[in-house]
Amino acid sequence: MGSAGAAAAAGIHDGELGAPPQTYTGKVPWQEGAADAPPAALGTDFRFFTPAERSFIEAAVNRLIPPDPAGPSAVEANVPFFLDRQLAGPFGRGDHYFLGGPWKKGAAEQGYQMRFSPAQLYRAAIKAVDDYAAANFHGAAFASLADADKDKLLKGLEAGTVQLGDGVDAKSFFAMLLQNTKEGYFSDPLYGGNKDMAAWKMIGFPGAHYDYSEWVTRHGEKVPYPTVGMKGRPGWSES
Amino acid sequence: MRRPRIRGKAALGATAALGALGLAGLAVGQILPPLPAHPVTGVTPVGFLAAPIADTTPNAAQLQRGQYLVRAGDCVSCHMREGGDPLSGGFALKTPFGTIYSANITSDRETGIGGWTPDQFHRAMHDGIDDQGKNLYPALPYPWFRRISRADDDAMLAYLKTTPAVSYTPPPNKLPFPFNIRFLVKFWNVLFLKSTDFRADPRQSAEWNRGAYLVTGLGHCGGCHTPKNWLGADKGGQDLQSGKLDNWVAPDLTANPRTGLGGWSVEEVAEYLKTGRNARAGAGGAMADVITYSTSLLSDADRHAMAVYLKTRPAGAEPAIGAPDAHAMARGAAIYSDACASCHLENGVGQPRLFPPLGHDAVLQQADPTGLEHIILAGSRVGTSPAAPTPLTMPSFAWKLTDQQVADVSTYIRNSWGNRAAAVSSGSVRSLRKSLDLEAIRYTANSGDQN
Numbered sequence: 001m002g003s004a005g006a007a008a009a010a011g012i013h014d015g016e017l018g019a020p021p022q023t024y025t026g027k028v029p030w031q032e033g034a035a036d037a038p039p040a041a042l043g044t045d046f047r048f049f050t051p052a053e054r055s056f057i058e059a060a061v062n063r064l065i066p067p068d069p070a071g072p073s074a075v076e077a078n079v080p081f082f083l084d085r086q087l088a089g090p091f092g093r094g095d096h097y098f099l100g101g102p103w104k105k106g107a108a109e110q111g112y113q114m115r116f117s118p119a120q121l122y123r124a125a126i127k128a129v130d131d132y133a134a135a136n137f138h139g140a141a142f143a144s145l146a147d148a149d150k151d152k153l154l155k156g157l158e159a160g161t162v163q164l165g166d167g168v169d170a171k172s173f174f175a176m177l178l179q180n181t182k183e184g185y186f187s188d189p190l191y192g193g194n195k196d197m198a199a200w201k202m203i204g205f206p207g208a209h210y211d212y213s214e215w216v217t218r219h220g221e222k223v224p225y226p227t228v229g230m231k232g233r234p235g236w237s238e239s
Numbered sequence: 240m241r242r243p244r245i246r247g248k249a250a251l252g253a254t255a256a257l258g259a260l261g262l263a264g265l266a267v268g269q270i271l272p273p274l275p276a277h278p279v280t281g282v283t284p285v286g287f288l289a290a291p292i293a294d295t296t297p298n299a300a301q302l303q304r305g306q307y308l309v310r311a312g313d314c315v316s317c318h319m320r321e322g323g324d325p326l327s328g329g330f331a332l333k334t335p336f337g338t339i340y341s342a343n344i345t346s347d348r349e350t351g352i353g354g355w356t357p358d359q360f361h362r363a364m365h366d367g368i369d370d371q372g373k374n375l376y377p378a379l380p381y382p383w384f385r386r387i388s389r390a391d392d393d394a395m396l397a398y399l400k401t402t403p404a405v406s407y408t409p410p411p412n413k414l415p416f417p418f419n420i421r422f423l424v425k426f427w428n429v430l431f432l433k434s435t436d437f438r439a440d441p442r443q444s445a446e447w448n449r450g451a452y453l454v455t456g457l458g459h460c461g462g463c464h465t466p467k468n469w470l471g472a473d474k475g476g477q478d479l480q481s482g483k484l485d486n487w488v489a490p491d492l493t494a495n496p497r498t499g500l501g502g503w504s505v506e507e508v509a510e511y512l513k514t515g516r517n518a519r520a521g522a523g524g525a526m527a528d529v530i531t532y533s534t535s536l537l538s539d540a541d542r543h544a545m546a547v548y549l550k551t552r553p554a555g556a557e558p559a560i561g562a563p564d565a566h567a568m569a570r571g572a573a574i575y576s577d578a579c580a581s582c583h584l585e586n587g588v589g590q591p592r593l594f595p596p597l598g599h600d601a602v603l604q605q606a607d608p609t610g611l612e613h614i615i616l617a618g619s620r621v622g623t624s625p626a627a628p629t630p631l632t633m634p635s636f637a638w639k640l641t642d643q644q645v646a647d648v649s650t651y652i653r654n655s656w657g658n659r660a661a662a663v664s665s666g667s668v669r670s671l672r673k674s675l676d677l678e679a680i681r682y683t684a685n686s687g688d689q690n
Binding site for chain 1: 566569570573574577578581582616617618619620630632634635637638639640641643644647675677680
C-alpha cells in the first residue's frame with residue numbers, strides 16, 4: 001500500500017492512469033453507489049472568457065462551423081459555452097500536460113510543446129489575434145471583421161503565415177481551437193456543447209447507447225434508436 | 240477526496256429492540272480501509288468457513304457439524320468487520336437507536352468466547368443472556384436461534400473453540416439512554432420472545448421439517464424477511480411477508496405469486512440459495528452476504544429442504560392497486576429503453592443468471608419500493624459462491640437519473656410484463672438518495688458534476 005499511498009498523495013486515484021497496480025484477494029472490491037460520473041457542465045454562466053474574449057470565440061467558432069441548412073452552427077450548438085467550461089476546469093489548467101521546459105519548437109509528432117496551459121494559450125492568443133486584427137484591419141477587433149476578413153485571418157493562423165506577438169504560436173493555437181470546436185460540437189451535451197444533440201442528429205448518430213455491437217456488421221442500415229445523451233433525452237422527462 | 244463506504248448488512252429487525260420504527264434510513268458510512276486483510280488466519284472468510292476438518296481430529300464429527308452450523312447461522316456476516324478476521328466481531332450494526340457492535344466469538348479466552356461453558360453458550364443462543372448474566376441485544380438473532388437444539392449449540396461452541404484465537408475487543412456500543420440499559424431488554428423479551436424450541440410437525444415430511452428447522456432457526460430468515468412492529472419485533476401472523484432493513488427490502492417469501500415465491504419452483508429456490516442467482520433473480524443487497532457466507536456453503540439436501548418449507552408459506556392479503564399514470568409510464572418506457580434495455584433487454588426478458596429478467600419479478604413488485612429504488616440509485620452486486628464465483632454488478636444510476644426519472648422508470652417496470660404494483664413517487668427516491676449519502680460517493684478526482 002505504500003506506493004498506492006504515495007500515488008494518492010500525488011492526486012492519482014485507483015483506476016486512473018498512473019495509479020499503481022493493486023492485488024486483491026478474497027473478493028473483488030466494490031463500492032455501492034460509486035460511478036465514474038462524467039463531470040457535467042451545470043448552469044449557463046461563463047466562467048473563463050471575459051465578454052471581449054467571448055465575442056472573439058463566438059465569432060471564430062462560427063467561421064469554423066458556420067450556420068448551414070444541414071445543421072447548427074458552432075454557436076447554435078453552444079460550443080463557446082463548452083469551451084468556457086473546459087478552459088475553466090482541469091483541461092484549461094493543463095492537468096494532463098507536461099508544461100515544464102525546455103520550450104523548443106518540436107517536431108509535429110512531439111505534440112504540444114508550449115509553456116502555456118490551454119487556458120493561458122487561449123487568453124494570450126485571443127489578445128494577440130485581436131492586436132493583430134487592430135493593426136492590420138483599421139483598428140477593428142476580430143469579432144467585428146467582415147466574414148471574408150475573419151476567414152483570411154484564420155487561414156493565416158492555420159498556415160502559420162500570420163505572426164502573433166506575446167510568444168504565441170499561431171499554428172498551435174489554431175490547431176487547438178479547431179480541435180476543441182469539433183469536440184464541443186460533437187461531444188455529449190452533458191459537457192455543455194452539442195445542444196439538443198443537433199450535431200449527432202445531423203450525422204445520424206443515435207448517441208450514447210450502451211451497446212452497438214449488433215450493428216457492427218450491419219453496414220449502411222439506419223439505426224432506429226432515438227438520439228440520447230448520457231443524461232438522457234427529452235422523452236425521459238416530457239410526457 | 241471522500242471515499243466513504245456503505246455496507247448493506249444484516250441490521251436485523253430485532254435490533255430495534257427498545258422502541259422506535261424498524262430499521263429505515265440506516266446507512267453505514269465509513270472510510271474505505273486498505274485491502275481486506277485477515278491478519279491472523281490469512282485466509283478468505285469463505286476459505287475459513289469451508290476449511291476441511293480431518294476425520295482423524297479428535298471429536299471430528301461434532302466439530303464438522305459445528306462448522307456447518309456456523310455457516311447455516313450466517314455468523315460470519317455479522318461477526319466480521321471490514322478487514323478483520325472472521326468471527327472476531329466489531330461489525331457495526333446501525334439501528335435507529337444507535338450502533339451495536341458484534342462480539343468477538345473466536346476462541347480467544349480474554350476477548351472472545353474461549354472460556355465459555357456449553358451452558359453459557361446455550362443461554363446466549365437461547366435466551367440472549369451472556370456469560371456475566373447480562374442481557375444481549377436481539378441484534379444477535381436469539382429470537383430465532385433459540386429454536387436450535389442443545390446438541391447443535393454444543394457442536395457450534397466446540398467448533399468455535401477450535402478457531403484461531405483473535406485478540407480483539409469491539410468498540411463500545413453507541414446507544415443513547417435509555418437504549419444503553421441492557422436490563423430493559425428483559426421487558427422486550429417478556430413481550431416478544433414468543434418462539435419456542437423447535438417442534439417437528441408430524442403431518443409434514445421429514446424434509447419439510449428439516450427446512451422449517453433451518454429457516455425459522457439458525458437461518459433466521461424472518462430476521463429480515465418478516466415485517467416488524469414499532470418495537471422491532473416480528474408482526475404477528477405475517478411471517479416472511481417482506482421486511483425492511485438498512486434501506487433494503489427483504490422480499491415476501493410466501494406463496495404470493497406476485498410478490499412472493501408463488502411462481503418459483505422448489506428447484507429454483509434451491510438454486511438461488513446455492514448460487515445467488517437463478518433464471519428469475521439475482522441476490523443483491525443484504526442477501527448477497529447471506530448467500531456468500533451461509534446458504535451457498537450448505538448441502539444440496541438442506542437447501543432443497545429450505546425450499547420445500549418456503550414453498551408452503553401462506554401469502555398475505557393482496558392490496559388494491561390502482562392503474563399507473565400514463566404519462567409516467569411513457570417517460571419510464573423511454574428511460575427503460577435507453578438506460579436499462581441494454582442489459583435487461585426490451586420486454587424485460589433479461590439474460591437468465593446474468594441480468595435478471597424483470598417480468599413477473601417479485602423484488603420489484605414489493606409494496607415498499609425502497610429496495611427497487613436502492614438497486615437503481617446505488618447499484619447492486621450479486622453474492623458470489625463456489626458454484627458462481629463471478630460477481631455480477633448492476634451499475635449505479637444515481638449520477639444519471641433524477642429522482643423523478645428513477646420514480647418513473649420504477650413505476651414503469653412495476654407495471655409492465657406481468658408486473659403490477661403501486662406507482663413510485665419522486666419524494667421517496669429523494670429521501671432514499673439522501674439517506675444513502677450518494678452525493679458523497681465518487682471514485683475519481685474528475686468524477687461528478689462541476690458546480
